[in-house]
Amino acid sequence: MNRAVPSAGDRVGPMVPAAAGALRVAVLAALASSCRADDEPQKTAIGSSKVAPQPPSGQPAWMAPLQRGFGLQQANRWAEAAEAYAQCVSLSADGPWSSEAQRLQVVTTVGTNYGLSLQKLGRDAEAVASYDRALTLQPSNADNHHNRGNALYSASRYGEAAAAFTTAVTLQPRDGESYFNLGNSYDKLGQTKAAGEAFATTLALDPTDASAAYNLANALKADGKLDEAVHWYKGALQADPSDGAKHANLAFALDSSGRFVEAEAAFGRAVTLDPNDASSYTGLGHACKAQGSAADLERAVSAYEAALTVEPSSAAAYAGLAYALKEVDPAKAAAAFASFAKAEEASGAASAMGKEARRFATWLDADQKPPQCSAREWAAVQQAAVYPDAFEHSARRSECSRMTYAEAVAMGPEALLARGPTLLTNATVGWRLRELTDAELVAEVGTAPFRMLVMPDDVHPTLDLEHDALVEPATSGVFFADYLRLLDRLSETEEFAVYVAQLNLLRLPKLLEQVCLPKALPGAKMSMANFWVGGRSMKNGLHFDNFDNLLHQLHGSKRALVLPPSDTPHLYYTESGANIRRHSFTFDADGRSAAFANETTHEQVRQNVAMINVFEEAVGTTHPKIAEASPLICELSEGEALFMPKGWHHAVISTAEGARNVAVNTWYDLQGTGRGGAVEKASSLADMFQTEGCE
Numbered sequence: 121m122n123r124a125v126p127s128a129g130d131r132v133g134p135m136v137p138a139a140a141g142a143l144r145v146a147v148l149a150a151l152a153s154s155c156r157a158d159d160e161p162q163k164t165a166i167g168s169s170k171v172a173p174q175p176p177s178g179q180p181a182w183m184a185p186l187q188r189g190f191g192l193q194q195a196n197r198w199a200e201a202a203e204a205y206a207q208c209v210s211l212s213a214d215g216p217w218s219s220e221a222q223r224l225q226v227v228t229t230v231g232t233n234y235g236l237s238l239q240k241l242g243r244d245a246e247a248v249a250s251y252d253r254a255l256t257l258q259p260s261n262a263d264n265h266h267n268r269g270n271a272l273y274s275a276s277r278y279g280e281a282a283a284a285f286t287t288a289v290t291l292q293p294r295d296g297e298s299y300f301n302l303g304n305s306y307d308k309l310g311q312t313k314a315a316g317e318a319f320a321t322t323l324a325l326d327p328t329d330a331s332a333a334y335n336l337a338n339a340l341k342a343d344g345k346l347d348e349a350v351h352w353y354k355g356a357l358q359a360d361p362s363d364g365a366k367h368a369n370l371a372f373a374l375d376s377s378g379r380f381v382e383a384e385a386a387f388g389r390a391v392t393l394d395p396n397d398a399s400s401y402t403g404l405g406h407a408c409k410a411q412g413s414a415a416d417l418e419r420a421v422s423a424y425e426a427a428l429t430v431e432p433s434s435a436a437a438y439a440g441l442a443y444a445l446k447e448v449d450p451a452k453a454a455a456a457f458a459s460f461a462k463a464e465e466a467s468g469a470a471s472a473m474g475k476e477a478r479r480f481a482t483w484l485d486a487d488q489k490p491p492q493c494s495a496r497e498w499a500a501v502q503q504a505a506v507y508p509d510a511f512e513h514s515a516r517r518s519e520c521s522r523m524t525y526a527e528a529v530a531m532g533p534e535a536l537l538a539r540g541p542t543l544l545t546n547a548t549v550g551w552r553l554r555e556l557t558d559a560e561l562v563a564e565v566g567t568a569p570f571r572m573l574v575m576p577d578d579v580h581p582t583l584d585l586e587h588d589a590l591v592e593p594a595t596s597g598v599f600f601a602d603y604l605r606l607l608d609r610l611s612e613t614e615e616f617a618v619y620v621a622q623l624n625l626l627r628l629p630k631l632l633e634q635v636c637l638p639k640a641l642p643g644a645k646m647s648m649a650n651f652w653v654g655g656r657s658m659k660n661g662l663h664f665d666n667f668d669n670l671l672h673q674l675h676g677s678k679r680a681l682v683l684p685p686s687d688t689p690h691l692y693y694t695e696s697g698a699n700i701r702r703h704s705f706t707f708d709a710d711g712r713s714a715a716f717a718n719e720t721t722h723e724q725v726r727q728n729v730a731m732i733n734v735f736e737e738a739v740g741t742t743h744p745k746i747a748e749a750s751p752l753i754c755e756l757s758e759g760e761a762l763f764m765p766k767g768w769h770h771a772v773i774s775t776a777e778g779a780r781n782v783a784v785n786t787w788y789d790l791q792g793t794g795r796g797g798a799v800e801k802a803s804s805l806a807d808m809f810q811t812e813g814c815e
Contacts, residue, residue: 182212186230193233198240205234228258235267244275262291266298273301278308289321296325300332303339310704310721312342330359334366337373344589344699344722346377364393368400375407376724383407384419391426398434401427405440420444435463442626454808457626464568464627473597477569481602484609493613498777501657505773507681510740511751520682520754525549525761528640536640537668537765537790541682543754544640547672547761550813553634553784554674554759562601564631569597570623574705576716578617578657581700583733584720590661590698590729591720593619594705604780607655611779616716619658625649625784629808636814638670638786640763643806645788654781658774662691662730667787669764673756674783676776681734682752685767690745692732697725734771766791 189204208230217223231254239247251268255261269284285302289295303318316339322332337352353370360366371386387404391397405423408416424441427434438460446453496504506512521539525547528536536542548554556564573580575593584591598606606618625632626649637643647667654676662681671678683691701720732743740746754762764770766789774781 202237228254247271281305315339380410398427398431473569476597493615495614516750544761549815565600572598573619579659589701594703607779620653623651637809647787652783660772662771668790671785672761676781678756679773680754681771683769687749690748697727698729
């Protein structure tokens with residue numbers, strides 16, 4: 121069972137296991153099923169194949185190698201069986217045949233069993249060709265379509281495999297094994313809903329099929345149906361309660377749905393059964409940390425340390441440990457962040473993110489700009505950087521409060537908090553980050569790949585009415601030097617849009633040293649500092665943060681739509697949270713062409729995102745309750761900052777006349793709702809920030 125390693129952000133989730141396919145043996149007397157292949161999860165549906173009696177004297181030349189092939193196949197001597205069947209194919213070309221029916225039966229049988237032998241030897245393309253020859257003569261043979269599907273799946277030709285299994289179940293509607301493998305094929309194609317339907321049909325045909333229950337749970341989890349996923353994980357565990365991987369995947373589903381106490385218990389069972397599973401220890405750390413008390417943090421630290429004992433180079437475990445420690449032991453947290461940065465850089469080149477980053481580099485190097493793409497004039501970008509009339513011309517709109525940064529420092533955090541959203545001028549004086557050249561910025565960020573958002577245009581998220589969801593951008597790994605090159609290219613083509621959002625500066629200690637510690641708010645209450653880098657235009661949808669926010673604009677400008685917490689009933693949040701789906705972005709085999717896939721996949725449920733596109737001009741008609749809201753629109757220029765208390769809703773339009781829009785935000789817990797007193801003990805990790813030249 122393969123599971124995804126927790127990301128640096130510490131969220132975890134399972135991946136669907138590989139297919140387990142039955143290969144079906146053809147004999148002259150009958151057709152029978154053998155056991156599934158040895159891929160996990162294994163299912164036994166063992167049948168017997170019959171060997172025809174020895175032929176009489178005067179038999180056709182093809183008969184002896186055919187009988188020899190049967191015997192060798194039953195003895196699992198696949199290479200010799202393949203040789204025998206190949207000889208039979210050669211000798212049977214000219215017959216003789218007692219009838220046309222005999223010819224069809226023999227040639228189909230040889231094609232099936234030759235294909236099976238080739239497949240057992242890993243010669244999938246030849247196996248498919250053999251099955252195809254047999255199906256030409258007998259196209260309604262469901263078992264041959266099943267076998268062909270297995271060979272195609274093994275060859276990673278998942279779309280063709282799905283088509284073959286679909287044909288098999290059309291011909292044989294009660295074929296649970298073909299439905300099972302159809303589900304795995306759909307999963308490989310990213311079609312999680314169709315995969316779930318196939319696994320559900322397998323279970324309808326055999327309610328005791330624990331492997332189908334497990335894979336159905338994985339598909340439901342991937343499609344965002346977390347409660348149903350938990351149900352089927354528990355069903356699968358009833359059949360095999362000693363499987364640590366199943367307990368871990370149940371825990372991942374519980375964690376994703378915010379059921380952290382249950383997730384902790386499930387992760388605990390997983391690590392008891394498999395004490396060498398670092399990803400389960402890391403998941404356990406997250407489930408403990410998310411519960412929030414000082415005791416929870418202590419258990420989280422222990423779990424992350426256990427993960428590092430098992431896997432000393434785990435960047436995810438170092439990141440989780442750093443986040444857990446920063447509220448109780450800032451010195452150790454700083455050391456853990458430094459270790460995380462080193463581990464991430466060391467593992468990045470070999471990671472999936474590193475592979476994605478190299479593909480992006482290849483694509484950029486090819487420099488094949490689409491001729492039909494050209495960027496808008498700057499005046500057009502500025503003209504589009506507005507909100508719909510329902511907000512811009514609302515009778516309830518008020519102006520954003522302004523003051524100098526020095527006045528905010530003198531006022532103190534309590535008075536600033538009481539004022540509500542406030543724009544602060546002269547907020548980044550002395551910051552070295554403002555003056556860095558591209559080459560200097562690349563040197564400070566380092567060579568580790570990092571996550572970039574990739575989207576068809578500059579608006580995210582978008583509404584998906586079919587799935588009742590919000591669609592977030594695709595993600596891809598990228599090296600920072602290539603990201604800056606990409607921003608330059610997109611400033612000329614606008615063929616798609618990209619954004620580096622919420623890059624945690626605590627993970628980039630060299631870059632953090634170019635940022636002055638903000639003085640307007642107490643460092644002891646700081647929770648995180650983030651780096652944001654976009655292009656000429658980016659529109660980020662309506663949401664709220666669970667922290668007090670101080671957003672500093674370094675290059676370019678921002679236009680923020682801000683609404684008070686009391687407007688929540690008018691802003692289309694849902695009680696159960698917003699289902700978040702995600703685009704996918706793919707390259708062709710040579711890495712020179714890129715495109716967005718039509719399918720989106722469920723990622724998580726978020727409680728802090730509104731189910732509304734506030735950039736859609738007709739939003740006042742489609743979402744009439746917003747007429748009761750009381751918007752502020754705050755415009756930030758370079759060197760200014762915007763303070764927003766926790767819980768205030770906001771959307772942001774970022775623009776830059778050049779190719780860069782750069783900002784840093786710091787999050788705080790000013791309102792005393794943090795970790796049960798642990799926050800009060802923490803320093804701001806002040807030594808990690810710029811210490812000279814700040815005002």
